[in-house]
Amino acid sequence: MHLAAVGMLETYEIWHRHGEKVGAPPPPIVQDEPEPDDFVHNMLNDIFPIFEQAEDDDMSMGDDTSEMGDAMENQGANVHRLQADTYEGLLAEANREFFPGCDQHSALTAMIKLMHCKVDNHWSNKSFTTLMETLYAFCPKPNNIPKSFDEAKKMLKKLGLGYEKIDVCQNDCVLFYKGNATKVKCPECGADRYKPSPSSEDGKKGKNIPHKVLRYFPLKPRLERLFMSRHIATEMRWHKRKRADQNGVMRHPADSIAWKEFDKMYPDFAMDPRNVRLGLATDGFTPFGNLNPPYSMWPVMVFPYNLPPWMCMKKPYTFLTLLIPGPTAPGKDLDVFLRPLIDELKELWETGVRTYDKSTDSVFDMKAAVLWTVNDFPAYGNLSGWSTKGYLAWPVCNADACSYKLRRKIGYLATRRWLRKNHPWRKQKELFNNEEEKRSAPKHLSDEDILRQVNTLRPSKPGKHKDNPDLKRKRMESELNWTKKSIFFELEY
Incomplete structure (x- = not known):
C-alpha cells in the first residue's frame, strides 16, 4: 500500500532483475488529504464519548431503539436529552461552513482558533468584537460568523469552558x-x-x-x-x-x-x-x-x-x-x-x-x-488558621516556641534545640546568643492534639465591616495562635 501510494525513492538504483522497465515513469504519488475538521470531531467525541458509541450502536441496530437503550445501559451510561441536544448542536456547528466556499474550516473550528489567538495575544473583548464585525462584512454572505465576542462565547460555552x-x-x-x-x-x-x-432616561431601572x-x-x-x-x-x-x-x-x-x-x-x-x-x-x-x-x-x-x-x-x-x-x-x-x-x-x-x-x-x-x-x-x-505573626508564629513548635523580640522584629534563635544532647554546638556561646542550649526539641503533636486544640476555639465571625466584634478580637491564652478553625477540617480526611 505504501509503494502504491508513495512510490519508490528517487535515489533508488533501477535493477532489471526486479522487472522494471528502463525509463518507465514512476507511479503517481497519491496522498489522501485529511479531513479539515478531524481534530474538532475528535474533540467532540472525547467530550461526548457516550454519544459516539450510541451513534455506532444506532447504525448497527437500525430503528430498534429499545436495543440501543439496552446497549447504552450495559455501558453504564446515563444519557440525558439535554446533553444529546448539546452534542447534536455542536456537531452541526462542526459541519457548517464558516462562510460559503470555505470547505477547510467550519464555524466551530474557526471560533476555537480565533479564541485561541485572542488568549495568546491578550486581545481585549472590544478588539475581538471589531474583528468579528470586520470578518462578517468582508466574507461572502450568508455566512456563519458571530457578530460579537458574546455570540462567540455562546457558541463555545457548550464545550464546557464556562464558569x-x-x-x-x-x-x-x-x-x-x-x-x-x-x-x-x-x-x-x-x-x-x-x-x-442610576435610572435611564426613560425612567427604567438599570441592570x-x-x-x-x-x-x-x-x-x-x-x-x-x-x-x-x-x-x-x-x-x-x-x-x-x-x-x-x-x-x-x-x-x-x-x-x-x-x-x-x-x-x-x-x-x-x-x-x-x-x-x-x-x-x-x-x-x-x-x-x-x-x-x-x-x-x-x-x-x-x-x-x-x-x-x-x-x-x-x-x-x-x-x-x-x-x-x-x-x-x-x-x-x-x-x-x-x-x-x-x-x-x-x-x-x-x-x-x-x-x-x-x-x-x-x-x-x-x-x-x-x-x-x-x-x-x-x-x-x-490564611489556609490553616494558625497565625504566622507574633511570638508563636512558627507552627511546628506550636505552644513551645522560643522567640525573642529583636527591636521591631521577632526572632527564633533556638534552632539548636533539635540537635542531639551532646552536640558541640549546644555549648558554643559566641556563635549564637551567648547562652548554652540545654532545652530539648519541642514535642511532636499528633493529629488528635491538633484537633483537640481547634475544637476548643471560639466561633469566629468572618467579615471586614467595622462593627464585626471579631475583627480585632484578642485571642485567649488557651487559643494559642489559632485565629479560626479552617474550612478544610470539614473534609473527613
Missing part, C-alpha cells in the same frame, strides 16, 4: 450562594449586594451590578475530561501501574509516607487507582501592576497527582478553580470564598461522580481527595 459567577458581600462576610442566593442585603452586616444603579463577584470554575467536569481522552486516562493510573518503587527514593508524591499512610487509612479509596489525589495552591498577585492603592487578586489552583511527574505539574493539567477578587487580600476570610470548592470536594469524597473512562470503555464512580496544599508562609496562615 459560575457568585456574588460576594462587599465586606467578605458571606457568599450570595445557595440559601443566600436571592438576598439583596448581606445577612451578617446588612451591606447592599448591588451598587446603586444590577454586584459590588464583588467570585469566579468559580467547577472541578468535576475537568476531572471527568481527564478520562475522556484515551491516552490521558491511561496516564491517570500511572502512579499504580507503571511507577517503580525506588527503595526509598522519592521521585513522585506516591513515593511519600503521607500518600502511603492515606492509602492505609482509606483502603476503599485506594482500591481504584483512578480515584484522583489532588494538590491545592493559592497566593495573591497584583494583576494591574504597581497601582496606588494596590489591587490584590487570589487564584486557587488544583492539580492532579495521579499523572506522572513530567505531566502532573504542567500547565494543561493545572486547573484554576477560584478567582477571588480584590481589592484587598481575603486574609482570614479566605474560607468564605473557598465554600463552593469545599462543597464540591465533599461531594467528590462521599459520593463521587459518574465518569466515562475511554481507555477501558467503561463507566465508574470517580472520587477525589486533597492530600496537600502548596503555598508560602503568609498564605499558610
Whole structure:
C-alpha cells in the first residue's frame, strides 16, 4: 500500500532483475488529504464519548431503539436529552461552513482558533468584537460568523469552558450562594449586594451590578475530561501501574509516607487507582501592576497527582478553580470564598461522580481527595488558621516556641534545640546568643492534639465591616495562635 501510494525513492538504483522497465515513469504519488475538521470531531467525541458509541450502536441496530437503550445501559451510561441536544448542536456547528466556499474550516473550528489567538495575544473583548464585525462584512454572505465576542462565547460555552459567577458581600462576610442566593442585603452586616444603579432616561431601572463577584470554575467536569481522552486516562493510573518503587527514593508524591499512610487509612479509596489525589495552591498577585492603592487578586489552583511527574505539574493539567477578587487580600476570610470548592470536594469524597473512562470503555464512580496544599508562609496562615505573626508564629513548635523580640522584629534563635544532647554546638556561646542550649526539641503533636486544640476555639465571625466584634478580637491564652478553625477540617480526611 505504501509503494502504491508513495512510490519508490528517487535515489533508488533501477535493477532489471526486479522487472522494471528502463525509463518507465514512476507511479503517481497519491496522498489522501485529511479531513479539515478531524481534530474538532475528535474533540467532540472525547467530550461526548457516550454519544459516539450510541451513534455506532444506532447504525448497527437500525430503528430498534429499545436495543440501543439496552446497549447504552450495559455501558453504564446515563444519557440525558439535554446533553444529546448539546452534542447534536455542536456537531452541526462542526459541519457548517464558516462562510460559503470555505470547505477547510467550519464555524466551530474557526471560533476555537480565533479564541485561541485572542488568549495568546491578550486581545481585549472590544478588539475581538471589531474583528468579528470586520470578518462578517468582508466574507461572502450568508455566512456563519458571530457578530460579537458574546455570540462567540455562546457558541463555545457548550464545550464546557464556562464558569459560575457568585456574588460576594462587599465586606467578605458571606457568599450570595445557595440559601443566600436571592438576598439583596448581606445577612451578617446588612451591606447592599448591588451598587446603586442610576435610572435611564426613560425612567427604567438599570441592570444590577454586584459590588464583588467570585469566579468559580467547577472541578468535576475537568476531572471527568481527564478520562475522556484515551491516552490521558491511561496516564491517570500511572502512579499504580507503571511507577517503580525506588527503595526509598522519592521521585513522585506516591513515593511519600503521607500518600502511603492515606492509602492505609482509606483502603476503599485506594482500591481504584483512578480515584484522583489532588494538590491545592493559592497566593495573591497584583494583576494591574504597581497601582496606588494596590489591587490584590487570589487564584486557587488544583492539580492532579495521579499523572506522572513530567505531566502532573504542567500547565494543561493545572486547573484554576477560584478567582477571588480584590481589592484587598481575603486574609482570614479566605474560607468564605473557598465554600463552593469545599462543597464540591465533599461531594467528590462521599459520593463521587459518574465518569466515562475511554481507555477501558467503561463507566465508574470517580472520587477525589486533597492530600496537600502548596503555598508560602503568609498564605499558610490564611489556609490553616494558625497565625504566622507574633511570638508563636512558627507552627511546628506550636505552644513551645522560643522567640525573642529583636527591636521591631521577632526572632527564633533556638534552632539548636533539635540537635542531639551532646552536640558541640549546644555549648558554643559566641556563635549564637551567648547562652548554652540545654532545652530539648519541642514535642511532636499528633493529629488528635491538633484537633483537640481547634475544637476548643471560639466561633469566629468572618467579615471586614467595622462593627464585626471579631475583627480585632484578642485571642485567649488557651487559643494559642489559632485565629479560626479552617474550612478544610470539614473534609473527613
